[in-house]
Amino acid sequence: MTTLLIDRIDYLATFDDQHHEWRDAAMLIRDNQILWAGPRTEKPDLPVDETLDLSGHVVMPGMVNTHHHMYQNFTRVMAQDDPLFPWLNTLYPIWARLDDEAIYLSSKVAMAELLLSGCTTAADHLYMLPNGARLDSQIQAAGEMGIRFHAARGAMSRGQSQGGLPPDNCVEKEDHILCDAERLIRRYHDAGRHSMLRLVLAPCSPFSVTPELMRDAAQLARRHQGVRLHCHLAEELDEEDYCLAQYGMRSVAFAASVEWLGEDVWFAHGIFLDDEEIALLARTGTGIAHCPSANMRCGQGIAKVRQLLDAGVPVGLGVDGSASNDSSNLFLEARMAMMLQRVAPARYRSEAPGGRGGFGGDPGALSAREALILATRGGARLLGRDDIGHLAPGMSADWVAVDMNHLSFAGAQRDPLAALVMCGPFLASQVMVNGRMRVRDGQLLGTEPAALIREHARVMMRLYQ
Numbered sequence: 001m002t003t004l005l006i007d008r009i010d011y012l013a014t015f016d017d018q019h020h021e022w023r024d025a026a027m028l029i030r031d032n033q034i035l036w037a038g039p040r041t042e043k044p045d046l047p048v049d050e051t052l053d054l055s056g057h058v059v060m061p062g063m064v065n066t067h068h069h070m071y072q073n074f075t076r077v078m079a080q081d082d083p084l085f086p087w088l089n090t091l092y093p094i095w096a097r098l099d100d101e102a103i104y105l106s107s108k109v110a111m112a113e114l115l116l117s118g119c120t121t122a123a124d125h126l127y128m129l130p131n132g133a134r135l136d137s138q139i140q141a142a143g144e145m146g147i148r149f150h151a152a153r154g155a156m157s158r159g160q161s162q163g164g165l166p167p168d169n170c171v172e173k174e175d176h177i178l179c180d181a182e183r184l185i186r187r188y189h190d191a192g193r194h195s196m197l198r199l200v201l202a203p204c205s206p207f208s209v210t211p212e213l214m215r216d217a218a219q220l221a222r223r224h225q226g227v228r229l230h231c232h233l234a235e236e237l238d239e240e241d242y243c244l245a246q247y248g249m250r251s252v253a254f255a256a257s258v259e260w261l262g263e264d265v266w267f268a269h270g271i272f273l274d275d276e277e278i279a280l281l282a283r284t285g286t287g288i289a290h291c292p293s294a295n296m297r298c299g300q301g302i303a304k305v306r307q308l309l310d311a312g313v314p315v316g317l318g319v320d321g322s323a324s325n326d327s328s329n330l331f332l333e334a335r336m337a338m339m340l341q342r343v344a345p346a347r348y349r350s351e352a353p354g355g356r357g358g359f360g361g362d363p364g365a366l367s368a369r370e371a372l373i374l375a376t377r378g379g380a381r382l383l384g385r386d387d388i389g390h391l392a393p394g395m396s397a398d399w400v401a402v403d404m405n406h407l408s409f410a411g412a413q414r415d416p417l418a419a420l421v422m423c424g425p426f427l428a429s430q431v432m433v434n435g436r437m438r439v440r441d442g443q444l445l446g447t448e449p450a451a452l453i454r455e456h457a458r459v460m461m462r463l464y465q
Contacts, residue, residue, distance in 0.1 A: 004029040004435075005048040008055040010404065011416045012037060015061050015376050015390040021417065027059065029397045032194055032435030037391050054430070056405050058416045060372065061391050062120025062398035062433065063330040064379025067230075067268040067289035067318025070110035070124050070138070071095065071103055074460045075323040084236045084298050088165065091323060096170050097463045099131040105456045106322075107141035112447060113328035114319075115147060115438050118400035118428040121379070121388055122147055123318075125230060125268070127154025127204040130170065135184055139197065145447065146438045148195075148398065150383055151188070152202035152230050153181045155217075157209045163246065165207045174213045181220060191226030193387050194396050196434060198226055205232040206254055207242045214258035221264070228264045228384055230289075231255075234277075235269035236300055252277040261286045266382040268318060270308070271301045278304065278311050287314035287382040290374065292336040293327070294320035302344045305337065305374075306365050316379035317371075334371040335421050341366035368418035401430035403442075 005028055012025035014037055026043045028035040036044055072091075079090040103126070114122050126138055135153050142149035158164030159171040181201055189199040201217045203209040214231075221227040234240070234251045243251045252273065255261055261280070266287035273281070281288070290303050308315050317337060319328045343361040380389025387396045404416055406426055412419035431439035438445055 001031055002050070003035070003046065003048045005051045006054055006059065006399075007051050008040070008053050009059045009401075010054070010056055011058045012391075013058070013060045013372075013417045014392060015373060016392045017390075025059070027391065027399070029432075029435060032397050034391055034393055034395045034397055036393060052430075054401050057401040057403055057429065058420060059391075059399055059401045060118075060417070060420070061376045061389055062400050062431065063118050063334075063375040064316060064383065064385075064389060065114055065119050065122040065319055065328075065330055066266065066316040066379045066382045067291055067320055068110065068122060068124045068328065069126070069321030069323070070328075071098055071106045071126065071128060072321035072323035073106050073109050073328075073456075074098075074102065074463055076326045078323060082298070083238075084300060085165065085238050087298060087324070092167050092170050094463055095128045096130050096167065098128055098133055100133050100137045102459050102463060103129075103133050104137040104141050105452070105459055107138045108145060108447070108452055109456050110322060110328050111141060111145040111147045112444055112449060112452065114330065115145065115431055115433075116427045116442075116444060117329040117331055118402070118431060119330045120148055120398040120400065120431065120433045120438075121150070121383070121385070123150035123152060123200060123230070123383060125152045125154050125202050125204075127156055127202065127208075128170065129155075129172065134180075139188055142197065146433055146436055148197075148388065148396075148433055150198050150200050150228075151184070152200035153177075153184055154202040154204055155209060155213065156204045157213050158207070162210075164209075171208070174210065174216070177213065178216055178220060181217070185224050185227055189224065189227060191224075194434060195226075198228075198383075199224075200228050200230050202230040205235075205239065206247075206251055207239060211247070211254075211258050214260060218259045226384060228266070229260060230266055230268070231260065233267035233270060234272045237272060240272055250277070252280065256280070264384065266314070266316070268320070269295065269300070269303065271295060271303045273304065273308075278308060278313060281308075282312040285314065287316065289316050289318040289382060290337055291318045291320035291325070291333075292340045293333060294324035296336070296340065297324050297326070302340055304344075305341050306344075309370075314378065314381045315374055316382040317375045330375050331420060331424065331426070334375045335424070337374060338366045338368055338371040338421055368421040371421050372417070397432055397435040399432050400428045402426060403429040
């Protein structure tokens with residue numbers, strides 16, 4: 001066994017059950033687990049094999065990204081001013097050219113971005129697998145990057161000829177989808193504590209799959225311990241109109257009709273939820289991945305995060321696709337989540353002065369610490385993890401350190417934890433995943449970013465030909 005002492009931490013935020021935060025702190029790590037965390041004056045007198053001095057740093061749990069489409073970093077800054085459905089229709093023809101090499105390289109680029117911005121666990125929703133592409137390529141990339149990964153076997157099966165949105169050349173046969181999902185679960189899924197790889201079943205959306213696939217996927221997932229379910233839901237008013245026209249019910253009622261409510265389910269977005277639907281999600285323990293940047297980028301609306309949290313709905317954060325966010329940075333996403341709730345007219349409304357009309361916001365709607373809780377413990381809950389999301393004895397050694405000796409933090413010493421959300425931009429200086437350093441002194445370990453960017457650009461040009 002190897003013991004590491006993280007010493008002289010200026011500010012340690014554990015996000016544990018007692019919400020402990022300490023100045024002048026330390027942390028002991030043995031192999032891949034946290035042994036102890038607390039004030040330096042209370043540090044156990046134990047022999048250590050290595051010491052890492054983090055003077056001038058803030059340390060917090062590694063963040064958890066609960067919704068992404070990594071392949072989309074080939075199509076950043078496209079369809080810049082389009083709503084969701086036209087945006088999708090613009091990009092589907094390009095995504096239809098993806099192959100295994102494209103899946104692999106786009107995943108490595110996205111994972112590098114996430115690690116450098118303090119994310120140690122990611123779930124990716126890969127619903128485009130054309131030209132013989134397989135989820136195995138993304139799983140290989142995750143293993144090489146050393147990120148804790150929840151690989152979602154996404155799917156689209158309802159093309160335009162069957163009343164769906166995607167072109168027919170972007171969909172798969174449902175029998176193949178289910179057989180491949182079973183293969184992936186049996187080969188890769190690890191339900192154990194501190195697992196680095198788990199599988200998720202993730203039909204894309206109500207407008208791109210059939211009810212039969214939704215039901216079959218739910219039944220398949222529930223035959224395997226720890227396999228969860230994920231889907232887009234209530235993301236767009238056009239989606240609600242589609243569900244009413246196609247199924248005679250709103251999207252949440254549709255989800256209930258195909259057995260897609262429960263503690264093993266989390267949906268992406270959940271913008272267009274009414275009070276009764278929010279109460280239903282809370283009763284069933286069904287979660288929501290909030291993706292504020294993408295929702296703003298496509299002009300979709302503001303999820304009722306304050307109301308969801310107050311009702312008891314599990315909520316985490318997701319960066320969403322790199323073509324709708326155009327970035328993969330969870331610190332930025334936490335900032336956007338906080339800011340967006342503050343301008344949402346959800347808690348009160350006021351007439352603007354001068355008779356011009358307008359809506360008032362609430363600067364107390366979501367705090368900086370609440371935003372970071374969404375990014376850590378909230379995400380861990382959505383993914384069904386009791387071993388990540390906070391720092392305490394027995395938890396996985398997933399943590400991130402940010403160097404406060406940075407111009408953007410000058411003057412923020414009163415509350416360095418809040419500064420991680422309210423100030424910036426910046427990148428993480430140290431990142432550990434499962435007891436292994438993945439970022440040291442701001443440098444990604446084991447991957448040469450310049451070479452990765454060159455290979456990514458080569459494949460991108462091929463996709464555009």
